[in-house]
Amino acid sequence: MTLATKAGVSEPWRPAYTNAARPTALERELAAFEAKSILVPLGGADWQRTSGHTFETNTAADWATIERQSAIYHRDRQAKEVLTFLAASKDEPSYGWQTNNYGHSLQTATRALRDGADEDMVVLSLLHDIGQNIAPVTHGEFCAAMLKQFLSDDYLWLLSYHTVFQRYHRFNHPTSDRMGREKFRGHPAFELTAYFCEKYDQNAMEPDYPTLPLEAFEAMVYRFFNKEPRFVGRR
Numbered sequence: 692m693t694l695a696t697k698a699g700v701s702e703p704w705r706p707a708y709t710n711a712a713r714p715t716a717l718e719r720e721l722a723a724f725e726a727k728s729i730l731v732p733l734g735g736a737d738w739q740r741t742s743g744h745t746f747e748t749n750t751a752a753d754w755a756t757i758e759r760q761s762a763i764y765h766r767d768r769q770a771k772e773v774l775t776f777l778a779a780s781k782d783e784p785s786y787g788w789q790t791n792n793y794g795h796s797l798q799t800a801t802r803a804l805r806d807g808a809d810e811d812m813v814v815l816s817l818l819h820d821i822g823q824n825i826a827p828v829t830h831g832e833f834c835a836a837m838l839k840q841f842l843s844d845d846y847l848w849l850l851s852y853h854t855v856f857q858r859y860h861r862f863n864h865p866t867s868d869r870m871g872r873e874k875f876r877g878h879p880a881f882e883l884t885a886y887f888c889e890k891y892d893q894n895a896m897e898p899d900y901p902t903l904p905l906e907a908f909e910a911m912v913y914r915f916f917n918k919e920p921r922f923v924g925r926r
């Protein structure tokens with residue numbers, strides 16, 4: 692994109708902030724760091740690096756390399772990273788509940804498993820609150836976005852709206868809109884979402900419930916992310 696100047700000469704467009712002088716404090720902070728290479732090893736022994744270092748300079752062969760290697764890379768990587776992220780919250784404190792979010796996640800998945808839910812529902816149950824502490828208000832959509840390639844529309848809807856349906860169970864909450872879910876009555880995933888919240892989620896803070904450890908779900912999570920995705924690329 693170019694802009695015409697008064698003199699009639701076109702200049703490349705730049706965001707306005709690039710014209711602002713950098714704050715001196717930031718310059719001082721940056722000066723404290725030594726610049727380092729960010730080159731990392733490859734994920735496979737016989738894998739190749741691209742010749743280009745940018746989208747614009749990658750050759751067609753580079754793109755073929757990236758497509759081929761990324762398909763292998765992401766098959767197990769998504770499962771590994773999700774499990775690592777969840778495991779990192781194991782010892783976090785609770786803000787009042789008898790369990791922390793990690794314990795709640797495991798208990799929700801255990802309840803789904805014991806109820807005979809299918810594997811998608813068990814994995815969904817395990818991960819439904821994984822964004823609770825980094826996207827508290829939008830954690831349902833956060834998880835739905837993460838699992839979008841691998842779940843049915845009903846299960847994705849459940850994830851996105853479970854926060855609304857959970858409010859129904861706040862019997863003694865002074866201000867919560869318990870009936871907020873009613874505007875969705877008739878939606879194909881209404882009963883499913885209500886069932887998930889009642890049977891697996893709202894009751895999964897019991898400290899003495901026999902909750903299965905994360906290891907019990909690991910193989911399932913790997914299988915889940917190794918499924919044929921519903922679509923490839925952005926949708």
Ligand SMILES: [Fe+2]
Pocket residue numbers: 819820830831853854
């Ligand atoms: Fe939640």
Ligand SMILES: [Fe+2]
Pocket residue numbers: 795799819820892
């Ligand atoms: Fe939850």
